[in-house]
Amino acid sequence: NAKERVTATATAAATATGAKAAMVAEAEQHMGQKIAAKLRTFGIPDLLVLMIISALPVVELRGGVPVGYWMGLDPVVVFIACVLGNFLPMIPLLFALKTPFFAKIFNPFIELARSKLGDLETSQSPLIALAVFIGVPLPGTGAWTGLFIAHILGMRTDLALISIFAGVAMAGIIVMALCELGMKGALIACIAMIGAGGSWIAQKIMSSRSGHGGGAQDSGSHH
Secondary structure, three states, rough: HHHHHHHHHHHHHHHHHHHHHHHHHHHHHHHHHHHHHHHHOOOHHHHHHHHHHHHHHOOHHHHHHHHHHHHHHHHHHHHHHHHHHHOOOHHHHHHHHHOOHHHHHHHHHHHHHOOEEEEHHHHHHHHHHHHHHHOOOOOOOOHHHHHHHHHHHHOOHHHHHHOOOEEEEEHHHHHHHHHHHOOOHHHHHHHHHHHHHHHHHHHHHHHHHHHHHHHHHHHHHHH
């Protein structure tokens, strides 16, 4: 009897320890993993789960990519699914914001995005500046905020979508580098892409100035 009581006590303790470990593991999961786990219970394919997660403003691509790795999916598949999941909802939303009805519904988010404009409003190249803003995965940035900023700046729809897509793809590369190579790899990827964007902006500014200079010379020669 004593032996049975000891065995029962040990079993109960092991069960309690296992339950506690499971609770701790669940608590340590970030929001994207919790949402993915819930969606999986409905039998939704992992690829679609990943796209849904990446479309959510509280998760976006930067949260979706780690979930894809957690699911054990191929990195290329993870990248494509997360980029598409994060970008595709922006297309109808950008058109919807042009209507007074949806502009009023999203007004609190538009005003929040307005507070994050910074130098974007006076940038020489808002197309690149917005892409970099979306692409660098920092708090308060991302495709959703970029969408509202594009609306505030009154960017042409096609240019806004190009900028948002470029930013989402950039964020995907950075987060993938973070998952694959760690912080140093992500930092190198981030610096390289920002440097490339900065170089492109500098070239555009120089060409713009030379164009204005040439125009001034031409007008002077006519006189």
